[in-house]
Amino acid sequence: MKIVITGANGLLGRHVHLYLRAQPAYREGLVLLDRHAFQDDAALMAALEGVDWVIHCAGINRDSEERVEQGNRELAERLVEGLSKTAATPHLFYANSIQRGRDVPYGRGKQAAHRAFAQWAEGCGAHYTELVLPHVFGEGGKPHYNSALHTFCHQLAAGDELAINGTGQLELLHAQDIARAVVEAFERAQSGELRLEGRTMSVASAAGKLIDMHRSYTSDVIPDLRDPFDLQLFNTLRSFLYPRYYPKALTLHSDDRGALFEGVKNRNGGQAFLSTTKPGITRGNHYHFNKVERFLVVKGQAVIRIRRLLDDHIEEFHVSGDAPAYVDMPTLHTHSITNIGDEELLTLFWSHEIFDPEKPDTYFEPVLNPEASN
Known part of the structure; x- marks a missing residue:
């Protein structure tokens, strides 16, 4: 199956890509289009030739009023032109907005794009799903x-004061929830308007x-994450930290009896376990979509390596049981821990939820060899 995702470098496009990439049934046929591809006839035609499914996430949110309105319409018209030239009739998903009905440049541009897609689908008999987000x-x-x-997350991470509009309202929906809904709608061949609701x-x-x-976490207490929405908020906040x-150093309390430190404090339970790792051995090489996971070396020397998915850059954190400090794994980053000492490594692992097989x-995805899983 061939699947084209437009706007793959944006927030929604990236999350849709990562969600599909993790599904064995879909990961092999993914084709990613950024905005530049819309200006390249050969690239656009090659991408759309024989396509089964198009997820149009590309759009313009911030620019001049004229560019916002015209740009969103032109992207849709260009995509329709490419589909018509290749005679492709995929199931088309369009990421529209609840702002579509407003008489403002963004609303008019998004609505014009919807009309172009609806007209194309009606003319060729293709499935078309308008996602209203x-x-x-x-x-x-x-x-x-x-x-x-x-x-707000950026300001909190930077230590800045938040600028809050006291009268504004938000209806919030995590990008992974949208990705999941897109797959479900595709699998049941759902056409027409699909209004996805968020938390108001x-x-x-x-x-x-x-x-x-932020106050709780920076005081070394994991907040209550039993509500999936709160977990999504927390993971978004952590991504900015x-x-x-x-690594976050912990206070070590020492006296003539020995030493003590508090490894995890949280408001909703979870699961913890200890593991030993022999010198030169690596654990991990995997990533999570939702799980909050902590690595805390209790004894020995280790390096924790973390790589953002679809990226080559690797962060390295050298940690030691002599100076206890934790590293919480960011979601959508593959990670590993390697014993770089001469003795057995003892590590505390904790996650916010009990493991469900x-x-x-x-x-699975190697940190040091990303080509193996692309």
């Missing part, structure tokens, strides 16, 4: 661009939640 958030969002939520709250309430989470916040949320 609220405010999208998630790891990798840009401050002052995607959502006020990302701006005031801007002030959203900011307050993030402030409380990484990598500068880590039916839903492990653990996906």
